[in-house]
Structures are given as structure tokens and as C-alpha cells.
Amino acid sequence: MKKVMLYEHGGSLNHGCEALVRTISAIAKEKTGAEVTLCSYAPREDHACNLQESVDTIVQNDQVLRRFSPAWFVYQFDKRVTHSKALQDRFLTEKTCLRLAKDSDVSIAVGGDNYCYNKGRQFWPTDRALRKQGEKLMLWGCSIEPRDLDEEFTRQLDCFDVICARESITADALREAGLGDKTRLIPDSAFTLETRELPLPDGFLPGNTVGINVSPMIISNEEQGGATMKNYVTLIEHILKETDMAVALIPHVVWSYNDDRQPLRMLYDQFKETGRVVLIEDAGCSELKGYIARLRCFVGARTHSTIAAYSSCVPTLVVGYSVKAKGIAKDLFGTYEGYTLPVQSLKQPDDLKNAFCWLMEREDEIRAHLTEIMPTYAARAKEAGDVLAELMAR
Numbered sequence: 001m002k003k004v005m006l007y008e009h010g011g012s013l014n015h016g017c018e019a020l021v022r023t024i025s026a027i028a029k030e031k032t033g034a035e036v037t038l039c040s041y042a043p044r045e046d047h048a049c050n051l052q053e054s055v056d057t058i059v060q061n062d063q064v065l066r067r068f069s070p071a072w073f074v075y076q077f078d079k080r081v082t083h084s085k086a087l088q089d090r091f092l093t094e095k096t097c098l099r100l101a102k103d104s105d106v107s108i109a110v111g112g113d114n115y116c117y118n119k120g121r122q123f124w125p126t127d128r129a130l131r132k133q134g135e136k137l138m139l140w141g142c143s144i145e146p147r148d149l150d151e152e153f154t155r156q157l158d159c160f161d162v163i164c165a166r167e168s169i170t171a172d173a174l175r176e177a178g179l180g181d182k183t184r185l186i187p188d189s190a191f192t193l194e195t196r197e198l199p200l201p202d203g204f205l206p207g208n209t210v211g212i213n214v215s216p217m218i219i220s221n222e223e224q225g226g227a228t229m230k231n232y233v234t235l236i237e238h239i240l241k242e243t244d245m246a247v248a249l250i251p252h253v254v255w256s257y258n259d260d261r262q263p264l265r266m267l268y269d270q271f272k273e274t275g276r277v278v279l280i281e282d283a284g285c286s287e288l289k290g291y292i293a294r295l296r297c298f299v300g301a302r303t304h305s306t307i308a309a310y311s312s313c314v315p316t317l318v319v320g321y322s323v324k325a326k327g328i329a330k331d332l333f334g335t336y337e338g339y340t341l342p343v344q345s346l347k348q349p350d351d352l353k354n355a356f357c358w359l360m361e362r363e364d365e366i367r368a369h370l371t372e373i374m375p376t377y378a379a380r381a382k383e384a385g386d387v388l389a390e391l392m393a394r
Contacts, residue, residue: 002034002392005104007061007097008111008123011042012049014253015285016190016304020110021046022054022285023189023381024140028108031385032392037104039097049284062096094126098133105392106136112166112188112303116143116322119153131159136391139163140384141188143324146173154178162391164384167327184387188328190285190304191311191378197290203278206294209246210239211309213300214263214319215253218343221321228319228343229263231352235299236271238353247277250291252302254282260302297363299356301343303328311378313370317359319343319352332373333366 006025012018025036037057040046046058101107107130114120130137137160144157146169154177157163163179164186165171171185200206212232219228239245249268251260264279271277280291285304292298292305293312300306301319309316310332318325318340329336341355359366 002032003037003104004028004032004034004388005037005039005097005100005107006055006110007039007094007100007107007126008109008114009038009040009046010111011040011045011255012051012284013042013045013255014258015049015288016252016302016307017111018046018049018051019190019193019285019304019307020112020141020188021051023192024108024110024384025054027189027192027382027385028388031382032389034105034388034392037100039094039100059096059100061094093129097126098129101130101133101135104135106138106388108388109137109139109160110141112141113143113322113324115139115157116145116324119148119156124156127156127159136161136394138388138391140388141166141186142170143167143322143327144170144173145323146170146176149173149177158182161394162387164387167324168331169323169327184384186384186387187331187377187381188304188307189381189384190307191374191381193289193308193311194286195289195293195312196284196286197294198283198287200291200294201278201280203246203276204248204291204294205246208244208296209248209294211248211250211292211295211298211300211314212236212264212267213250213252213260213298213302213305214267215260215301216258216262217253218301218319218321219263221343222346223344224347227346227349229266230349231346232263232267233270234349235353235356236267236277238356240271240274240276245296247271248280248291248295249277250280250288250300250305251282252288252300252305297359299352310370311374313367313374315359315363315366315370317341317355332377333369338362 036055038055039061041061043058139160164184166188174183222228249264268279289308292308297315298309299317306318320340321343325340326336329339
């Protein structure tokens with residue numbers, strides 16, 4: 001039987017990571033019949049989310065870059081001072097991945113955003129070691145900032161046999177950097193995620209509720225302190241005053257150090273007495289998609305919360321901060337203007353409300369467009385499985 005290893009998985013309390021593993025595993029199994037092993041930084045999270053339903057084996061990655069761990073200090077020192085490949089390769093190579101890769105036909109780097117922040121430098125030693133070991137490597141579903149593609153980063157990405165970019169801005173940048181022969185433009189696998197519907201909480205009006213997701217990540221990227229939360233408050237005030245819609249606050253990442261529930265709880269506490277605002281509890285990615293699919297529209301920060309909305313044909317405004325939000329919206333609508341709002345652009349407290357009003361003026365048109373294109377667009381996500389099969393056959 002063919003075997004694949006998934007690595008660079010951060011843990012399933014980021015339900016975007018969970019969605020990627022579930023859907024990549026499903027596509028790999030459908031297209032190749034492969035047995036799937038997941039090398040995870042957080043197996044306890046994965047088991048808590050029943051990720052064992054989707055993969056055959058979950059293995060603890062031995063090189064966890066936890067804050068203040070020895071490996072973390074090496075990484076921080078090297079990032080700021082030495083920039084030494086020898087130091088990286090000695091202390092930051094994930095040996096569990098190397099061992100599992102020896103028994104795999106292809107090793108697949110997952111995570112989507114892993115090479116979007118600091119160029120994914122913490123993963124470079126393992127990628128180099130896997131290449132040196134002679135493994136076949138696939139980067140599945142990435143977004144990369146075009147400005148980051150300097151000579152060093154391009155050379156590092158050349159470790160991969162195939163790179164599946166999930167949006168065209170990244171794909172075009174990779175081709176321009178000289179990696180065109182390795183690059184494939186294929187939608188994010190999470191567009192194929194199944195939907196599971198749990199009972200709705202009191203106050204959630206099916207088809208007449210605005211879903212809202214906000215994250216500590218976008219707050220940390222704002223240029224004007226406090227602008228993000230001020231804008232979300234103004235938006236909710238507008239919805240409650242000017243419409244008959246309810247509001248559902250929906251988390252998508254609940255790591256203790258990066259927990260959407262913290263800003264969402266602040267919003268809930270401010271508006272709970274209205275009786276029209278509900279806070280959705282943490283759930284698995286398919287269950288969260290089940291809530292999102294029953295919304296009238298969605299305003300989201302986390303990429304995979306917005307993918308859950310798009311793939312459910314829910315009109316969506318993305319409050320973003322990087323290439324991934326723009327690239328996905330551009331591929332869906334032909335432009336990202338109006339469909340994304342960079343958090344860095346939030347200056348006035350009604351900027352988000354105004355963007356929301358623009359979206360709602362086009363609500364029916366957007367929903368009809370998504371309904372028309374989504375079956376074909378989501379089906380294209382499975383083309384990555386064909387690419388995997390081709391790589392296996394080399």
C-alpha cells in the first residue's frame with residue numbers, strides 16, 4: 001500500500017489546520033488509496049477533535065518549537081544573529097519526520113500559512129534534511145507573500161518537487177521567481193470540507209444572522225491601536241439598530257495563546273443584554289462550518305472560517321492582513337476590492353460598517369455568483385490529489 005506523511009501540522013485547536021488535515025487526507029485517500037500518517041505538534045488536540053477519524057496514524061513530532069524551549073532559543077538566536085544553516089540543521093531538524101518519511105512514498109507539508117510568516121524559516125531545516133534524505137516532497141495549499149520571494153527563500157522552496165498554491169497571487173509570484181515548473185494553482189482543500197449541523201442556540205435565526213469572527217492575529221496587525229475592536233463594536237451596533245438580523249460570534253482558533261474567544265467574549269459581554277447576540281461554543285471544523293452555512297452573511301478574520309462561508313455560498317467580507325485573503329477573493333470574484341478589508345486600513349470606527357453595507361447592497365448578486373461557481377471551484381481542489389498520484393509514480 002502507498003503511504004504518505006503529513007507534517008508541519010500545528011494542532012487541531014486551530015480548526016483551519018484541522019480542516020486542512022481532514023480534507024488533504026480524504027483527497028489523498030480518494031485519489032491514491034494511500035495510508036496517511038500525521039506528524040503532529042499536538043496529538044492531544046487532534047485526538048480531542050477526533051482527527052483519528054480522518055488519518056490512519058497520529059504521531060507526536062519530537063521537535064516542538066514551544067516558547068522558551070531549547071529549540072525556541074536556538075531559533076530566536078539564529079533568526080536575529082547567526083543565520084547559520086549548520087546551526088539550524090543541527091538543532092531544528094524534526095527527526096521524527098525524517099524517520100516517518102523513510103516509510104512513506106511522499107511527504108506533504110501542510111498548514112497553508114506556514115510559509116506566509118517569516119518565510120516559514122523554522123521549517124527549513126526539516127525540508128532540507130528530507131530532500132537530502134532523498135524523499136519526494138509536496139507543499140500542499142500554500143500562500144506566500146510575493147515580496148518575501150528573494151533568492152534565499154526561492155532556493156529553499158526549490159526543495160519541494162511540487163508546490164500547490166491555493167490562490168493566484170502566490171502562484172504568479174512563484175512563477176515569476178523561477179519556480180513555474182513546480183507550481184500548480186489549485187484551490188484550498190478545505191473548500192471540500194463536509195458540513196455537520198448541530199442544534200442552533202437560542203437567538204440564532206437561520207438565514208437571518210450575521211456571523212462574526214475576529215482574531216487576536218488581526219488585532220496584532222492593526223496600525224492604529226484599538227481600531228479593530230472599535231470597528232467591530234460599531235458594526236454590531238449598526239446591525240442591531242438598522243436591521244432585524246441577529247449576530248453570531250464564531251471562534252475558529254482556540255489556542256490558549258491565540259484564542260478567538262477572548263475578543264469575541266468582550267463583544268458578547270457588551271451586547272448580550274440585547275438578546276440578539278449569541279456566542280458559539282468551540283466545536284470541530286465541520287460543526288463550525290455547519291453554523292456558518294446557516295448564516296445570511298459573514299464577516300470573518302480567520303482564513304478557514306471564510307473558506308467555510310464561501311464554500312457554503314454565504315456572502316462574506318474578509319478582514320485580512322496578508323496575501324491569502326486577497327488572493328482567494330480575487331480568484332472567486334475577479335477582484336478583491338470590496339470583498340476584503342485590510343485590518344491595517346482601519347482608521348475610522350465606521351470603516352468596517354461601511355464595507356459591510358457595501359457587501360449587503362450586493363448580497364443577492366454575491367450569493368448567486370457563489371452558488372454558480374462553487375461546485376466547479378471546490379471540485380478543482382481535488383486536482384491536488386492527481387498531482388500527488390503523479391508524484392508517487394515518478
